[in-house]
Amino acid sequence: MGKADFLSPKAISNRIKSKGLQKLRWYCQMCQKQCRDENGFKCHCMSESHQRQLLLASENPIKFMDFFSQEFKNDFLELLRRRFGTKRVHNNIVYNEYISNREHIHMNSTQWETLTDFTKWLGKEGYCKVDETPKGWYLQYIDRDPETIRRQEELEKKKKQDLDDEERSAKFIEEQVRRGREGKDEEEPVYTELKRESEEEKGISSLGPSVLQAAASVKRKESGHASETKEKKKKSALEEIIEIEEKKKSVRTDNWLQPDIVVKVITNQLGEKYYKKKGVRVQDKYAAVVKMIDSGDKLKLDQSHLETVIPALGKQVLVLNGAHRETLAILDSIDEKNFSARLILDSGPLKGKTIDGIPYEDFSKLA
DSSP, rough: OOOTTTSSSSHHHHHHSSSSSSOOGGETTTTTESSSSSSHHHHHHHSSSHHHHHHHHHHHHHHHHHHHHHHHHHHHHHHIIITTTTOOEEEEHHHHHHHSSTTTTOGGGSSSSSSHHHHHHHHHTTTTEEEEEEEEEEEEEEOOHHHHHHHHHHHHHHHHHHHHHHHHHHHHHHHHEEEEEEEETOOOOOOOOOSSSSSSHHHHHHHHHHHHHHHHHHHHHHHHHHHHHHHHHHOOOHHHHHHHHHHHHOOSSSOOOOBBBEEEOOTTTTTTTTTTOOOEEOOOSSEEEETTTTTTEEEEEEEEEEEEOOOOOEEEEEEOOOTTTTTTEEEEEEEEETTTTEEEEOSSTTTOOOOOOOGGGGGGEEE
């Protein structure tokens, strides 16, 4: 039977059914595929791609569950922080808004069985303030962002300063009122005639302004010289950026995958067809969907089942870890004894700089 036309009633009905959320029991979290009915879900479970994902998951199921739990927790807290801030809100309201996204991580693939367990866990770990009421559980996000804490401290400091100013003004007004009530008159100054006792005082008085002028001119010259020296010592913006980049420590992360790089499959769990074959990395985070260069097949693999690919000398690579992460570079030479290479940076403020001793696993060939 041929496929229905685009504007046929059946095609329109299928598109309407595919919109919105589907039934949770017909969703495969490992393959991230939503089936429409029981027959479709059964066919998917018998497919080759689903069997490959089960083989990968069977190697370390705890690792996959931890990954899904971490993703669910991060997305849920991000929605709570951005949508509701530090307001007290019912956990079901947040959860209903979270699952409105079709690409969300389902709770049945995490370590929590129910939303109540997840809410209690958030309170126990200190992410939120939780309290139980007859209407259910309520959440209140605890914002520990350093920038937010700094702004709150500045507001409190400003309020305290304004309060101190008001108190000083009030005390000054009270003092003025008290003096007015007491009726104390201020003593008037007594003016006397200026008389010089000798001619020497007259001479000293006449020399005074010239001496003061000379001292003032010397002081101006010294201040001008100091400002010129300060301007000479001031560095340009480019020099400051280069200095910061040079002083930056090599910060390594536990994930090295980047888009549009060539990787090699090193696991033989999928058979000899894919073992030691190369593919292009097309998805973020710890798990990648790799499109094989030879066959065009797409495999979902963990980064522990992949390794980097070293191109020929003079080719462009991408730095995946360390201080120059996500920087383009040119492969200059290879040190086979130390399993490292020399790269020439091809982007960023340090473009043209040569860096030695970059391990093989910290850079890979571009697709």
